[in-house]
Amino acid sequence: xLKLRHVSYAFGSHWVLKNVSFEVEPxxxxxxxxxSGAGKTTLLRVLHGSLSLQRGGAHVAGFDLSRLxxxxxxxxxxxxxxxxxxxxxxxHKTVRENVALPMLVRGIPRAxxxxxxxxxxxxxxxxxxxxxxxxxxxxxxxxxxxxxxxxVTNPYLLLSDEPTGNLDDELSTRLLEIFKQFNQFGTxxxxxxxxxxxxxxxxxxxxxxLEDGYCE
Amino acid sequence: xxxxxxxxxxxxxxxxxxxxxxxEQGITLVALTLLLFLGLLFILAxxxxxxxxxxRQGQLSFEIYWDSSAxxxxxxxxxxxxxxxxxxxxxxxYTPQEALDSLSEGLGEVDLQWLKGNNPLPPTAVVTVExxxxxxxxxxxxxxGDIESMPGVDRASLSSKRLRRASxxxxxxxxxxxxxxxxxxxxxxxxxxNTFKLTLYTKQEEVEVLRLVxxxxxxxxxxxxxxxxxxxLISGAxxxxxxKAAQNSLNQLLNVPxxxxxxxxLPAQHITIFFGxxxxxxxxxxxxxxxxx
Numbered sequence: 343x344l345k346l347r348h349v350s351y352a353f354g355s356h357w358v359l360k361n362v363s364f365e366v367e368p369x370x371x372x373x374x375x376x377x378s379g380a381g382k383t384t385l386l387r388v389l390h391g392s393l394s395l396q397r398g399g400a401h402v403a404g405f406d407l408s409r410l411x412x413x414x415x416x417x418x419x420x421x422x423x424x425x426x427x428x429x430x431x432x433x434h435k436t437v438r439e440n441v442a443l444p445m446l447v448r449g450i451p452r453a454x455x456x457x458x459x460x461x462x463x464x465x466x467x468x469x470x471x472x473x474x475x476x477x478x479x480x481x482x483x484x485x486x487x488x489x490x491x492x493x494v495t496n497p498y499l500l501l502s503d504e505p506t507g508n509l510d511d512e513l514s515t516r517l518l519e520i521f522k523q524f525n526q527f528g529t530x531x532x533x534x535x536x537x538x539x540x541x542x543x544x545x546x547x548x549x550x551x552l553e554d555g556y557c558e
Numbered sequence: 559x560x561x562x563x564x565x566x567x568x569x570x571x572x573x574x575x576x577x578x579x580x581x582e583q584g585i586t587l588v589a590l591t592l593l594l595f596l597g598l599l600f601i602l603a604x605x606x607x608x609x610x611x612x613x614r615q616g617q618l619s620f621e622i623y624w625d626s627s628a629x630x631x632x633x634x635x636x637x638x639x640x641x642x643x644x645x646x647x648x649x650x651x652y653t654p655q656e657a658l659d660s661l662s663e664g665l666g667e668v669d670l671q672w673l674k675g676n677n678p679l680p681p682t683a684v685v686t687v688e689x690x691x692x693x694x695x696x697x698x699x700x701x702x703g704d705i706e707s708m709p710g711v712d713r714a715s716l717s718s719k720r721l722r723r724a725s726x727x728x729x730x731x732x733x734x735x736x737x738x739x740x741x742x743x744x745x746x747x748x749x750x751x752n753t754f755k756l757t758l759y760t761k762q763e764e765v766e767v768l769r770l771v772x773x774x775x776x777x778x779x780x781x782x783x784x785x786x787x788x789x790x791l792i793s794g795a796x797x798x799x800x801x802k803a804a805q806n807s808l809n810q811l812l813n814v815p816x817x818x819x820x821x822x823x824l825p826a827q828h829i830t831i832f833f834g835x836x837x838x839x840x841x842x843x844x845x846x847x848x849x850x851x
Contacts, residue, residue, distance in 0.1 A: 419772035430767055434578055444771040449564055491771065 343368045343499055343530045344389070349398035350555075351384055358384045360555035362398070366532060366548070368498070371525045373541055374534040376552035382534035385552065386503050389532070390424050391415040403498045420448060422499045423492035427507035429484040431491070433477035437468055440476055441490045448495065462490045466520060482513040489517070493524050500524065502533045506540065518543050568777065572784025579760050586757045587793055590750060594797035597746035598824070598832070599804060601739060605828070606821050608735045612688070615727035617647060618698065619686045620716035626654070626680040628710035633681045636708050645687040645701060652682045680712065691732050694725035743835055750836075751843030754786055758847035765848060782844050790840035794833055 344366035351359040358381045366372050374382050387393040389402050391410060400407040403421040410418065423444070431440045438459055445455045463469050466486045476484055485505060492500055502521070506514035518540060525531045533540075541549055551558045576583055622640070624633055630653060641649040652660060657679040662668055685705075690697050698721055702714045761782065768778050805821050812819040824832075 413775075416769075416772045416774045419770065424770060430770060432764055432767055443767070447768065447771055447773040447777055 343370070343403060344532065345399075345401040347399045349385075349388065349395065349400055351381075351388060351393065351396050358555055359388070359557075362552075362555075362557040364550055364557060366530060368530055369525070369528055371522070371531045371544055371547040372533065373544070373547050373549045374532065374552055375536070375538070375541060375549050376534075377536050380536075380552045381555045382536075382552055383503055386424070386501050386532075386534055390422060390501055391418045416447075420444070420495070421497060422501060423495065423497040425485075425488050425492045425500065425502040425505050427504035429481075429488045429508075431476045431484050431487050434475055436473050436475055437463065437479070437487050437490075438472045440487050441468075441494055443491060444495045458494055462494045465523070466490045481508050482517075485509060485513075485517065486520070489520060493529060496527075497529060499530045499532060502531070504535055504537075505533065506535070506537060511539075514540065515543065565780075568780040569784050572781035573788065575761075575781050576785050576788060582757055582760050583789070586753055587789060587796075589753055590789065590793035591796040591800070593746060593749055593753070594793055594836070595800045595804075597742050598797055598801045600742050601828070602801060602805065602821065602824060604735055604738055605824060608731045609822060611727060611731045616689050616724055616731065617686055618689065618716065618720060618724045619684055620702070620714055622683045622685060622705055622714045623712045624681040624710050625712050626678060628681060630654075630681060632710060636710070637683055639708075640683065640685060640705060643701060643704070645690055645697060646685055647688050648686045650684045652684075654679045654681060657682055685714075689724055689728045691728060694728050695721055698725075747835065747839045750790075750839050751846070754789075754840060754843040755847040758782065758844060779845065779848055782848055783841055786840040786844040787837060790836045791833070794836045798829065798832075 344364070346365075347363050349359055349362045350357060362385065374385065376382055384393065388395060388400065388407070391407070391414075395407045395410070398408075402418065405414065405418045405421070432443075435443075441463060442455050442459045445458065450458075459472075460469070463472055466489060468483065468486055468490060471479060471483060476487055479487065485508070489505070492502075500521075505521075506517055509517060514537070521531050521533065522544060535541075541547070624636075634651075637649060637651045640646060654677045658677055661679070662671075687698060687701065698716070702716060705711060705714045765778055765782075802823065805823055808821050812821065
């Protein structure tokens with residue numbers, strides 16, 4: 343699912359990732375653990391095609407990142423979903439429209455789109471909010487919308503960057519339960535966090551430590 | 559969704575998206591309309607100045623004399639042929655009798671009717687030509703050569719000094735008008751592109767999210783292009799309406815004694831170019847804005 347070999351990345355002369363190598367098998371739940379500034383977000387951006395690979399080799403969900411052209415980036419992003427700390431939902435659009443967005447992009451028929459949106463919103467307890475614009479939702483609800491949008495297309499891999507960063511402990515725990523649930527359905531979860539308590543809640547998860555650009 | 563449905567969906571999305579951020583869109587529309595109106599007003603002024611210069615300095619009249627023995631029936635056909643030639647704006651013809659009457663009138667009602675049976679005056683014509691923008695001298699000389707080679711034509715008289723002066727004016731007006739026009743278009747395009755770019759900053763968030771969920775180039779760009787085109791067309795049309803109103807008001811003010819200055823509206827060709835440039839700038843600036851987003 344994920345295979346990195348000696349990946350390094352620099353902003354100017356500052357190396358943020360240094361010789362990072364690891365592998366993730368399909369269906370695994372993986373934490374990328376490290377303090378702020380360790381390079382977690384940079385690594386996720388490389389894996390999601392937002393940053394081009396500079397050194398080393400990486401395969402993500404069947405895509406060779408060293409040969410990834412601009413035209414191929416949307417295809418990679420249809421196979422790999424991402425959830426950010428700052429939600430990145432469209433505030434003027436309703437929950438339904440936000441969740442359906444990836445399916446709209448893929449050209450999925452309307453009836454199927456409707457069915458899947460309803461189902462995923464039920465799982466994430468958003469069914470009573472579906473016709474509300476996202477700007478009126480709480481932080482936790484917006485994060486659930488972002489997760490619903492990320493998993494509605496059954497991606498092979500779900501990348502998540504500090505998804506609980508803006509949430510209180512109770513909501514963080516609930517969110518992690520949701521990730522575990524999707525992991526049980528077969529989605530590979532790759533979750534970047536600096537919060538050690540999250541690691542304790544998923545004891546079976548694999549933990550990769552990233553510090554000062556080095557990964558163990 | 560097949561390709562056609564998808565295309566229709568994206569076109570519709572572009573139109574629906576105009577309803578989001580109504581204030582920004584409205585302000586952009588007003589700003590573009592005023593900008594285009596000012597640009598068009600400058601172009602209209604320059605166009606009319608050039609028209610005046612060309613009608614006063616860029617037109618030439620010359621006389622054609624036929625042999626006095628030429629058959630009037632054939633001469634009439636030749637008058638008709640000459641009036642249809644390129645660059646000819648008007649032709650005033652005189653039969654020998656009309657020439658005699660005109661001479662008699664010019665001499666102060668002197669009775670020249672005793673010459674009627676033995677009129678020495680030939681058929682004549684006064685031709686007015688508008689000098690073409692490219693190779694004016696050569697073109698008019700070619701026309702005169704054609705006329706002089708017609709059977710029965712004695713000579714066409716045009717002084718080369720007058721021809722040189724008129725062609726200089728024509729060239730000069732072109733050399734001033736076209737760079738000025740290009741300058742105005744460039745300036746308006748720059749401001750317009752910036753206005754579009756600023757408006758599209760409000761869409762950056764949506765573009766970012768669309769990219770995040772795997773939207774391709776066309777899915778992101780098409781609705782934005784549609785929005786930009788619609789805005790450009792509406793503001794262009796409004797600017798033209800304003801320009802027409804301004805032209806009418808100015809005509810009421812200027813086209814009265816003693817000025818008698820008539821402002822002509824821009825020709826259809828200019829308006830077509832205007833809309834072409836408008837659409838080009840709208841597409842280019844929105845493309846640049848999304849690229850940077």
